[in-house]
Amino acid sequence: MKDFNYHSAKDSKEASKLSSSNSAFLAGGMTTIPSMKLGLASYKDLIDIKNIKKLSGIKVSGKSVTIGATTKHVEVANSKEVKKAIPSLANLAEGIGDPQVRNRGTIGGSVANNDPSADYPSACIALNATIHTNDRKIEASKFFKGMFETALKKGELIEAIEFQIPEKSSYQKHPNPASRYAVVGVYVAKHKKDINVAVTGAKPCVYNDRDLSKALSNSFSSSSIQNMELDSSEMNSDIHASAEYRASLVVTQAKKAVDAC
Amino acid sequence: MASLVGSRVERKEDKRFLTGKGRYTSDINLANQTYAIFVRSPHARAQIKKLDISKAQKSSGVVSILTGSEIAEDKIGGLIAGWAIRSEDGTEMKCPANPPLAKDIVNFVGDPVAVVIAESLEEAKVAAEKVSVDYKVLKAVTSTADAMDGDTIHEGIDKNLCFDWLLGDRQKVKEAFEKADKVISIDIINNRLIPNAMEPRACLADYNSASEEITLYTTSQNPHLSRLIMSAFGNVSPEHKLRVVAPDVGGGFGSKINVYNEDIVCSWAAKKINRAIKWVAERSESFLTDIHGRDHVTHAELAVTNDGKFLGFKNETIANLGAYARVFGTVTPTYLFGPCATGVYEIPAAYSNVKAVFTNTAPVDAYRGAGRPEATYTIERLVEKASMELGIDKTELRMKNFPTAFPFKQTLVHTVDSGDYVAGMEKAKQMADYNGYEARRKDSESRGKLRGIGVSSYFEACGIAPSAAVMSLGCGVGLWESAEVRFNPTGQVTVYTGSHSHGQSHQTTFAQIAADELGVPIENIDIVHGDTDKGTFGMGTYGSRSLTVGGIAIVNACKKIVEKGKRVTAKMLEASPEDVEFKDGEFIVAKSNKKKTIGEIAFACYLPGVRDEMKSPLPEGEEPGLKETAFFDPSNFSFPAGTHIAEVEIDPETGEVKLEKYTACDDFGRIINPMIVEGQVHGGLAQGIGQALYENAEYDETGQLMTGSYMDYTMPRADNFPEFNIGYTCTHATTNPLGVKGCGEAGAIAAPPTVMNAVIDALGGQEITMPATAEKVWKACKNLKKSNSKAA
Numbered sequence A: 001m002k003d004f005n006y007h008s009a010k011d012s013k014e015a016s017k018l019s020s021s022n023s024a025f026l027a028g029g030m031t032t033i034p035s036m037k038l039g040l041a042s043y044k045d046l047i048d049i050k051n052i053k054k055l056s057g058i059k060v061s062g063k064s065v066t067i068g069a070t071t072k073h074v075e076v077a078n079s080k081e082v083k084k085a086i087p088s089l090a091n092l093a094e095g096i097g098d099p100q101v102r103n104r105g106t107i108g109g110s111v112a113n114n115d116p117s118a119d120y121p122s123a124c125i126a127l128n129a130t131i132h133t134n135d136r137k138i139e140a141s142k143f144f145k146g147m148f149e150t151a152l153k154k155g156e157l158i159e160a161i162e163f164q165i166p167e168k169s170s171y172q173k174h175p176n177p178a179s180r181y182a183v184v185g186v187y188v189a190k191h192k193k194d195i196n197v198a199v200t201g202a203k204p205c206v207y208n209d210r211d212l213s214k215a216l217s218n219s220f221s222s223s224s225i226q227n228m229e230l231d232s233s234e235m236n237s238d239i240h241a242s243a244e245y246r247a248s249l250v251v252t253q254a255k256k257a258v259d260a261c
Numbered sequence B: 001m002a003s004l005v006g007s008r009v010e011r012k013e014d015k016r017f018l019t020g021k022g023r024y025t026s027d028i029n030l031a032n033q034t035y036a037i038f039v040r041s042p043h044a045r046a047q048i049k050k051l052d053i054s055k056a057q058k059s060s061g062v063v064s065i066l067t068g069s070e071i072a073e074d075k076i077g078g079l080i081a082g083w084a085i086r087s088e089d090g091t092e093m094k095c096p097a098n099p100p101l102a103k104d105i106v107n108f109v110g111d112p113v114a115v116v117i118a119e120s121l122e123e124a125k126v127a128a129e130k131v132s133v134d135y136k137v138l139k140a141v142t143s144t145a146d147a148m149d150g151d152t153i154h155e156g157i158d159k160n161l162c163f164d165w166l167l168g169d170r171q172k173v174k175e176a177f178e179k180a181d182k183v184i185s186i187d188i189i190n191n192r193l194i195p196n197a198m199e200p201r202a203c204l205a206d207y208n209s210a211s212e213e214i215t216l217y218t219t220s221q222n223p224h225l226s227r228l229i230m231s232a233f234g235n236v237s238p239e240h241k242l243r244v245v246a247p248d249v250g251g252g253f254g255s256k257i258n259v260y261n262e263d264i265v266c267s268w269a270a271k272k273i274n275r276a277i278k279w280v281a282e283r284s285e286s287f288l289t290d291i292h293g294r295d296h297v298t299h300a301e302l303a304v305t306n307d308g309k310f311l312g313f314k315n316e317t318i319a320n321l322g323a324y325a326r327v328f329g330t331v332t333p334t335y336l337f338g339p340c341a342t343g344v345y346e347i348p349a350a351y352s353n354v355k356a357v358f359t360n361t362a363p364v365d366a367y368r369g370a371g372r373p374e375a376t377y378t379i380e381r382l383v384e385k386a387s388m389e390l391g392i393d394k395t396e397l398r399m400k401n402f403p404t405a406f407p408f409k410q411t412l413v414h415t416v417d418s419g420d421y422v423a424g425m426e427k428a429k430q431m432a433d434y435n436g437y438e439a440r441r442k443d444s445e446s447r448g449k450l451r452g453i454g455v456s457s458y459f460e461a462c463g464i465a466p467s468a469a470v471m472s473l474g475c476g477v478g479l480w481e482s483a484e485v486r487f488n489p490t491g492q493v494t495v496y497t498g499s500h501s502h503g504q505s506h507q508t509t510f511a512q513i514a515a516d517e518l519g520v521p522i523e524n525i526d527i528v529h530g531d532t533d534k535g536t537f538g539m540g541t542y543g544s545r546s547l548t549v550g551g552i553a554i555v556n557a558c559k560k561i562v563e564k565g566k567r568v569t570a571k572m573l574e575a576s577p578e579d580v581e582f583k584d585g586e587f588i589v590a591k592s593n594k595k596k597t598i599g600e601i602a603f604a605c606y607l608p609g610v611r612d613e614m615k616s617p618l619p620e621g622e623e624p625g626l627k628e629t630a631f632f633d634p635s636n637f638s639f640p641a642g643t644h645i646a647e648v649e650i651d652p653e654t655g656e657v658k659l660e661k662y663t664a665c666d667d668f669g670r671i672i673n674p675m676i677v678e679g680q681v682h683g684g685l686a687q688g689i690g691q692a693l694y695e696n697a698e699y700d701e702t703g704q705l706m707t708g709s710y711m712d713y714t715m716p717r718a719d720n721f722p723e724f725n726i727g728y729t730c731t732h733a734t735t736n737p738l739g740v741k742g743c744g745e746a747g748a749i750a751a752p753p754t755v756m757n758a759v760i761d762a763l764g765g766q767e768i769t770m771p772a773t774a775e776k777v778w779k780a781c782k783n784l785k786k787s788n789s790k791a792a
């Protein structure tokens, strides 16, 4: 790991001000630190945002659940309020990585990082989330731009993520047995007005599968997507899973999710 | 006094390990030490055109940078294969030189070319990045199956072939196959594994310029053997000026048998720069440069009669040695593999033919089970297939071919002294509720799942090994073990052993043995190992040899102590030594009430001044002191055996395999500490099941390791396993006084075929390769669906 300067910001404003083209925010460090240790990334400045009190915590209203950016996965997994309002979201958090990762990693870090096989981005899409930054509010559907790419501007800080409470929802992940990241994860959420089938792991970036959601809009049951076959040409392929296998898993996991709703 | 042998004595080492008081190599720091970073080849095969250290030398904190040229100038020897194998045509094996730092050519990703030594680790890392190496990249050979058709990696080694070895009689086998009703044949791959000890390799070399002594702290399973190799072949230092200490070591599984490049380089360099040098592997380095295991491609055939009698067996294997042949690299795919490939069966004719090939991958060597997992996988997959093709129940078919009389002269090499394979099978079936399987299968089916059951019976040759036998087969050293048992004048005992514990709990097991032999409370017995300056010689720990060889040396040394005690007692109590009996720590004169405790005898042996008793307690000619040494060289290998049964449930939609039940019924001979044995079985099973379902070391065609971290190399985790159902049968080994057989490798040997047989059973007999990953199984499920719908 190369030398770097460590800063601890006291509020969002300071964090944003300290950032440069050669800096990163340090939330849980579960992505940033390993990449630095492996020499995949190096920064001049790391700006610790964990001491910004305002960024952490869970608030539930009638319509939505708002989770502060530095809230750890374990806190979401164990939160009584989240379990009551959106059980599938607590369930998702419970299934991230391992206990060490869940006790350090944060929701803001996960969403900002937008790893193609991360879990939370699918929740954002499925639950019509709004990403609150120090500058604006961004709809989830406009936030995830591509592999490790988001709508965030340099120095822009996620402060909280607001999830819409659905009527029913379920997240079903087929984990990579080594890393436990999603090979494919499917988040099905049935809202009053729409049905989202958010898919992570299958393509370079999380997406809402329109074919599946359309089929489910006609009839919300797993039999309505039972025999669907998806085009695998844009799907990821690596030593853990071919594109063809991923395409099949999307349907299988979607069925499981609908059955679990 | 109750016997401790056979009881669940709590581990003496637990307090140290569980409270963070263990002392591992990387915990040791010396004043004024420097830090080493190795510059490694990023290419699988390349010529070194130019190596420029000038920029790196100017980097801050650099003490020294050494390369292959200096190693060659100083005539430091390379790494060696410890076992000479002869080919079928009588020629000796061909091995390339393996210099500790490559000078002209690199042969795998991770092959070290230079060492950067600096005042701090960070400075060493920064400087290492400034070493510039100009490589001419050559085409790499990475596939085991195709290695003989690839470019020649090492000059003079044609077809990349180290040897083409045969054990058995081709003509007899041919005749047996001619008589067969049916020939069952199979093509299998024994997947390549990375040992993944919890503690990465590390070393710390220190040099004292006054005594001219090098002390090397290192993560070794066998410090004496390492010293011998470094001294005799590495030319690092004369043996008496080299001390090797292997303190607490966090797992080895065979990967820490070898002397590694870093051990030699740091020892040599410490003397050169006259300072201590520390090196600790990063996990990525462990993945790339620890020896790997397995990696066989096998075609095997079994000749059978229609009623299920085995007549003949053929085993044609290509074994990947990796880039270089290392200590047990050549014996693992030959004498540790070939003889065991006929399994627990009476097969009148058999041969094993192994072609060992070099490739541009990390060296392959002994990994838990070493050769025997590959052997068991071969025969047990074949027998399972035979049971399907012959329509004979898998357990019946096996029992039909078990030997019933012992000693059992196995087809190829071994004479198995003891065992009862039928009893093991019957107990395993009962433990696993084999007869109730159909109901469980139906239940899975009703939930849309596929269920399979797999059986495997194994035996293994361990307790390595009778010296005369192994030396006649090409081993470079005898594989005896030694022990020294030393009483303090005040009655406590220190046992020095040449075995090494890196997770095997010797501190407890060995103390139980000594406590029983000497009648001394276990709290008063210390086990010392892992330091060539302390106590006796030793060949180390691997091949389930610690108890069966090292433990017996302890027993024998204790017996010598007791003999001396009898002589001393006789003198002190004015009796004849033949009339002195020893029991529970007391020497008793027969038919009298006269006795001495072993503590009193120890005290007397050290001749304390006793004013009113002018005469010596020692018989004439008896030396003072109470300390005895024994070297034990076993007369035969030991042969644990057993039957394991697994059940899996497969989700055909995702291909996920869930291991539902696992039963292991083993015969390890006498069991000293059941709790420790359970731990060994659990660990072995985890690794064996890991091989079957999860683990795989994969190189791409350019020789880059695709599975170089835990993000891609699937280490099994606790939630991958069911509760293991463990039981034993027991026949005592007849070749050692404790009747013990060894238990460390059994799980890793038996589990892969057991699990794969279950998976393949669930898949209607379709072959798939290990590991049975979800995608492979999913594909097989799709085929099954297709063929089922055709049938309907």
Ligand SMILES: Cc1cc2nc3c(=O)[nH]c(=O)nc-3n(C[C@H](O)[C@H](O)[C@H](O)COP(=O)(O)OP(=O)(O)OC[C@H]3O[C@@H](n4cnc5c(N)ncnc54)[C@H](O)[C@@H]3O)c2cc1C
Pocket: A023, A024, A025, A026, A027, A028, A029, A030, A031, A032, A033, A034, A049, A069, A070, A095, A096, A097, A098, A101, A104, A105, A106, A107, A108, A109, A110, A112, A113, A115, A117, A118, A119, A120, A152, A156, A157, A158, A159, A179, A180, A181, A182
């Ligand atoms: C072994 C392992 C297993 C894992 N398994 C999973 C898994 O199964 N599923 C899964 O989804 N993830 C998994 N992860 C990733 C984990 O969830 C991390 O928490 C996540 O990737 C990053 O969160 P962090 O808080 O650690 O971020 P950091 O590493 O601190 O930061 C990551 C990036 O996000 C930026 N960032 C952080 N916070 C903010 C913010 N508030 N606003 C703007 N930018 C910000 C940083 O600048 C940095 O670029 C795993 C990680 C590891 C190490």
